[in-house]
Amino acid sequence: MPDPHISSPRGPSALRVFTYLFFFGALCFALLAKWMGDVFFLRLATEALIFGGLALSVDLLLGRVGLLPLGQALFFGLGAYVSALVLKEWSASFWLSMGITLCVCAIAGLIGGVIAIRAKGVYFALISFGLAQVISKIVFNTRELGASDGIIGVPAVAVVPGVDSGDPLGFFLVTLVIILGLYVGLRYLMETPMGRQLSAIRVNEHRVPFLGFDPWRFKLMAFVGAACIAGVSGALYPMLRGFVSPELMFFQVSGNAVINVIVGGTGTLIGPLYGSVLLTGLRSVVGSFTAHHQIVIGLLFVMVVILFPRGLVGYLAPLLQNRLNLPTRNRGEL
Amino acid sequence: MDEILSVRGIGVNFGALRAVRDVSFEAQRGKITAVIGPNGAGKSSLFNLISGAIAPSTGQVFFEGGEVTGNSPDKMLRAGLSRSFQITNLFFELPVYENLRLAAQYLEQGRGWLRPVASSAQAEQRVQELIRQFTLHDKANELAGYLSHGEQRRLEIAVSLASRPRMLLLDEPTQGMSHADTRETETLIRNLATEHGLSILLVEHDVDLVMNLSDHVVVMHQGQKLAEGTPEQVRANPQVQAAYFGERQEKASC
Numbered sequence: 049m050p051d052p053h054i055s056s057p058r059g060p061s062a063l064r065v066f067t068y069l070f071f072f073g074a075l076c077f078a079l080l081a082k083w084m085g086d087v088f089f090l091r092l093a094t095e096a097l098i099f100g101g102l103a104l105s106v107d108l109l110l111g112r113v114g115l116l117p118l119g120q121a122l123f124f125g126l127g128a129y130v131s132a133l134v135l136k137e138w139s140a141s142f143w144l145s146m147g148i149t150l151c152v153c154a155i156a157g158l159i160g161g162v163i164a165i166r167a168k169g170v171y172f173a174l175i176s177f178g179l180a181q182v183i184s185k186i187v188f189n190t191r192e193l194g195a196s197d198g199i200i201g202v203p204a205v206a207v208v209p210g211v212d213s214g215d216p217l218g219f220f221l222v223t224l225v226i227i228l229g230l231y232v233g234l235r236y237l238m239e240t241p242m243g244r245q246l247s248a249i250r251v252n253e254h255r256v257p258f259l260g261f262d263p264w265r266f267k268l269m270a271f272v273g274a275a276c277i278a279g280v281s282g283a284l285y286p287m288l289r290g291f292v293s294p295e296l297m298f299f300q301v302s303g304n305a306v307i308n309v310i311v312g313g314t315g316t317l318i319g320p321l322y323g324s325v326l327l328t329g330l331r332s333v334v335g336s337f338t339a340h341h342q343i344v345i346g347l348l349f350v351m352v353v354i355l356f357p358r359g360l361v362g363y364l365a366p367l368l369q370n371r372l373n374l375p376t377r378n379r380g381e382l
Numbered sequence: 383m384d385e386i387l388s389v390r391g392i393g394v395n396f397g398a399l400r401a402v403r404d405v406s407f408e409a410q411r412g413k414i415t416a417v418i419g420p421n422g423a424g425k426s427s428l429f430n431l432i433s434g435a436i437a438p439s440t441g442q443v444f445f446e447g448g449e450v451t452g453n454s455p456d457k458m459l460r461a462g463l464s465r466s467f468q469i470t471n472l473f474f475e476l477p478v479y480e481n482l483r484l485a486a487q488y489l490e491q492g493r494g495w496l497r498p499v500a501s502s503a504q505a506e507q508r509v510q511e512l513i514r515q516f517t518l519h520d521k522a523n524e525l526a527g528y529l530s531h532g533e534q535r536r537l538e539i540a541v542s543l544a545s546r547p548r549m550l551l552l553d554e555p556t557q558g559m560s561h562a563d564t565r566e567t568e569t570l571i572r573n574l575a576t577e578h579g580l581s582i583l584l585v586e587h588d589v590d591l592v593m594n595l596s597d598h599v600v601v602m603h604q605g606q607k608l609a610e611g612t613p614e615q616v617r618a619n620p621q622v623q624a625a626y627f628g629e630r631q632e633k634a635s636c
Binding site: 236237239240241242244245247248251252254255256257258259260261262 | 433454455456459460464465471472473474475476480483484485487488490494495496497498499502505541542544545
């Protein structure tokens with residue numbers, strides 16, 4: 049029997065409070081948008097959630113395993129293209145499109161992982177960047193995939209009876225449920241031996257083989273998982289916008305995802321969702337005033353890195369923890 | 383005699399440097415075998431060769447009759463051979479409990495990887511045993527990086543024991559410890575061999591501790607085996623006295 053004095057403390061943590069706030073806030077926003085008859089901000093919020101999914105996949109690698117992916121847009125764009133092709137050329141089925149995207153991204157993640165996981169640190173970052181560059185340029189120059197124009201005219205698709213991707217409120221809620229599912233799945237994974245082993249690799253990879261485990265396999269599984277999460281998120285993009293373009297695989301998308309993670313709070317999982325909403329909103333608002341909105345985003349990124357190196361949620365969570373006198377985190381939970 | 387580990391003609395070169403040359407010895411089951419030698423004698427390199435941290439250039443390693451030469455560290459642990467490190471090598475950013483749980487997860491044999499950690503009953507039971515054995519009750523929820531040096535050294539041994547290995551390689555387990563902590567660790571190591579039947583291979587600078595603790599001693603000098611035998615035989619060996627004890631006496635007289 050476990051010793052009660054060293055048993056795991058349970059109870060709400062500040063990160064959970066941030067999680068409830070995020071998803072409750074999203075529901076309140078949806079109600080408000082419906083009441084006001086808004087479409088623009090619902091579409092923008094859906095896009096923010098979709099890029100939030102990409103940020104989640106980056107946080108799995110960067111925040112949990114310690115691998116900096118500079119080419120995660122590869123899997124996001126791949127998911128978007130596969131989804132667009134299935135919906136336009138084959139069958140306008142939401143679930144078929146998601147299923148095929150998941151399979152393709154898992155295989156692509158396996159191949160990419162076998163290549164990239166061989167390296168560590170900056171070399172891993174550069175290999176992931178290089179892979180994304182190569183594939184995006186191939187897509188950019190492939191006429192069958194629409195070349196630089198991408199694929200346009202992706203039809204709206206029924207998700208469940210009564211809700212299709214052309215319905216701003218319905219598709220926002222569908223996206224919210226999918227992102228919530230990805231988030232809850234990742235949060236659960238982190239509380240399993242598999243997730244804890246990933247954290248161990250991040251903290252001290254050299255020690256892990258001497259515990260009887262091969263870190264390479266765990267890193268590969270995390271890489272494949274991250275590719276699937278990015279791919280599923282990307283698959284939602286053509287349903288929202290009705291088109292895909294090679295730019296979805298470009299470095300700017302990968303870089304923005306890393307910025308979303310760092311601004312929101314690396315390793316917190318919920319932070320990247322906040323980061324994505326905040327920065328997607330800022331890009332849109334500032335972009336309506338000037339075409340040079342990236343300058344504002346760049347300055348904000350520099351300020352956050354200097355003032356709050358653990359990101360906004362990473363900075364606020366301990367404050368909330370003390371303020372509300374919540375129990376400290378579980379043993380091993382980071 | 384029941385040998386558990388057999389090292390035959392092992393050696394490794396680092397460029398032009400022949401760090402370990404043609405070293406052979408056996409370690410007996412349930413006994414404490416020590417490797418001693420002056421600084422730079424090749425003790426740690428020998429340890430790294432046996433534990434799979436580096437691949438040998440020559441020679442073979444046999445564990446429980448099977449060849450394990452050049453196996454990776456995770457395969458070595460799965461074979462039943464675990465090790466600790468000279469420079470404390472823990473998950474400093476994680477609590478003591480989690481350090482032990484990560485190591486004890488091996489006992490689940492790949493089951494329950496995707497179930498909550500609390501459902502890993504064997505690992506949980508092993509962690510509780512180690513916490514009691516190493517009296518870490520008060521420290522279980524502290525980060526390993528916040529422990530004192532002596533506590534970290536003990537945790538290092540506890541982590542190495544979590545998988546219930548049949549042989550434990552201890553690389554200078556009392557390095558930097560106070561006199562009291564050293565004596566406590568000496569008792570602990572002796573108990574592991576006598577009460578738990580664990581086979582131990584020990585590298586240690588503290589010659590008095592080695593002579594008190596060991597059943598068999600291997601002396602290394604300039605990458606080669608200089609002598610081996612019981613502590614008494616080694617102590618009486620003129621070559622060892624010249625190469626090792628002589629050096630200590632010279633240091634003492636300076």
